[in-house]
Amino acid sequence: MSFIFKQILVSSKFSSFSSTLTEKVSIARSQASQPFGLKQRGWFVLLLYASAFFVVVLIPAILITLLVESSPSIKAFGLKFLWTNVWDPITLKFGALPFLVGTLLTSILAILISFPFSFSTSILLGEFIPTGWLAFLFSSMIELLAGVPSVIYGFWGLFVVVPWVRHLELKLNVLPYGVGVFTASLILAMMILPYSASIGREVLRLVPQEVKEAAYSLGATRYEVVKRVVLPYAFSGISAGILLAFGRALGETMAVTMVIGNANVVPKSLFAPGNTLASVIANEFTEAAGKLHLSSLMELGLVLFFVTVFVNFIGEKVIKKLAVAK
Numbered sequence: 086m087s088f089i090f091k092q093i094l095v096s097s098k099f100s101s102f103s104s105t106l107t108e109k110v111s112i113a114r115s116q117a118s119q120p121f122g123l124k125q126r127g128w129f130v131l132l133l134y135a136s137a138f139f140v141v142v143l144i145p146a147i148l149i150t151l152l153v154e155s156s157p158s159i160k161a162f163g164l165k166f167l168w169t170n171v172w173d174p175i176t177l178k179f180g181a182l183p184f185l186v187g188t189l190l191t192s193i194l195a196i197l198i199s200f201p202f203s204f205s206t207s208i209l210l211g212e213f214i215p216t217g218w219l220a221f222l223f224s225s226m227i228e229l230l231a232g233v234p235s236v237i238y239g240f241w242g243l244f245v246v247v248p249w250v251r252h253l254e255l256k257l258n259v260l261p262y263g264v265g266v267f268t269a270s271l272i273l274a275m276m277i278l279p280y281s282a283s284i285g286r287e288v289l290r291l292v293p294q295e296v297k298e299a300a301y302s303l304g305a306t307r308y309e310v311v312k313r314v315v316l317p318y319a320f321s322g323i324s325a326g327i328l329l330a331f332g333r334a335l336g337e338t339m340a341v342t343m344v345i346g347n348a349n350v351v352p353k354s355l356f357a358p359g360n361t362l363a364s365v366i367a368n369e370f371t372e373a374a375g376k377l378h379l380s381s382l383m384e385l386g387l388v389l390f391f392v393t394v395f396v397n398f399i400g401e402k403v404i405k406k407l408a409v410a411k
Contacts, residue, residue, distance in 0.1 A: 148390065155384035157377055166384060172349040172365070174373075179381035181388050183351045187359035188392070190266050190352060191341060192334040195273035196327065202274075203281040203330070207323065210282075211289025212311055224286075231279035239343030242272040247344060250356075259356050262346060267355045269345040273337060277330035284329065288322030289315060328400035335393055338363040362389040 152159075158166065162179065169180025206227065214220045250271070251263035292315050300310045316323075346358020347368055360368075362385050373379040 148387075151383060151387040151390060155380050155387050158380035158384040161377060162381075166381075167388070170351050174369075174375070174378050177375065177377055179378070181362070181385055183349055184360050184362045184365050184385060185388065185392075186351050187266065187345070188335060188361040188363070188389070190355070190359070191269045191273055191345070191361060192331055194266070194270035194355070195277060195334045196331050198270060198274035199278045199281065199330065200327065203278050203285060203326075204323070206278075206282040207285025207289055207326075208311060208316075210286045212307075212315060215290060227279045227282055230275070231283070235276065235337060235340040236343075238272050238276055239340040242268060242340065242344040246271055254356055257356075259354070262356065262358055264344050264346040265356050265358045266345065266352045269341045269359075269361075270355075272340050272344055273334045276337060276340060277333050280333055281323075281326040281330040284326030285319075285323045288319040288326070291322070292318045324403060325400070328396070328403070332393060332396055332400075335396065336363055336389065338367050342367050362386075362392075 158179065162169065166179065166181055167185070168182050169178070170182040171178045171180050172183060173179075206223070210220055210223055214223075246268055247263040250265070250268045251261045254261040254263070296314055296318065297310050300314045305313070341361055342364040345360060345364055347360055347364065348358035349360055349365065352359035366382050366385055366389075369378070370382055373382055
């Protein structure tokens with residue numbers, strides 16, 4: 086009887102030892118499977134918060150810098166700086182209207198020129214040839230266009246687009262500048278086309294296959310499916326791509342500076358030389374001698390900042406309304 090009791094006692098001790106060992110092994114495995122310990126995870130989370138905080142603080146820091154540096158110009162000209170059409174560093178008279186008009190003209194015209202091509206390319210790659218070597222070729226060329234430096238576009242515009250535009254102006258009996266708002270819009274259209282085309286392609290590929298198959302089962306043709314099912318479903322995403330391209334066009338500097346003509350006046354026609362907010366800053370910032378001239382250039386940067394923020398804000402509102410309507 087005592088022997089049996091000893092056996093039971095030994096077996097119970099062994100089972101408790103094995104359970105403890107199993108528990109310790111499982112804890113060790115769980116700790117080994119975790120890449121960080123408690124201290125390391127704390128530092129990692131702190132790094133994540135610091136990075137996010139830096140991104141949040143960056144925009145107010147830029148805004149404060151622009152406000153402080155442009156304060157002499159704001160005190161000197163006030164709100165009339167926005168609608169004054171004179172920019173003369175000699176007489177210290179500065180106004181943003183010529184550059185504001187030039188920026189909006191070139192950007193809107195670039196969107197109008199590029200939209201048919203980007204829209205067609207999105208439908209082609211998203212619906213008609215989503216896979217295969219031809220789709221790979223087209224997609225690679227679009228991505229390559231997005232990666233070309235803006236100065237290369239500017240050189241190509243000077244040597245190819247400007248002579249072509251000058252020849253067109255001669256046929257239209259207008260002054261053959263070659264450079265001007267229309268030339269800058271053509272270059273901008275080429276530069277922003279990859280952005281709207283790539284986003285449109287990805288949005289079209291996100292349309293559920295079941296929705297399209299349901300339309301096909303009802304006897305719809307491919308054209309009808311694209312027109313009545315795919316495009317309405319992806320319209321908000323396509324609009325987002327267009328607005329992203331528009332924001333890209335607003336801030337483009339180097340290529341526009343090389344082909345717009347750099348005239349500090351309100352353009353009288355689409356073929357006339359002009360200037361944009363970004364191009365006049367690039368041209369005159371290093372040569373600004375007086376404090377008021379430099380401050381006026383900083384205020385142009387502030388105007389460009391607010392224009393970009395306003396466009397992004399309106400774009401988000403439009404996209405949300407389109408998404409709700411859909």
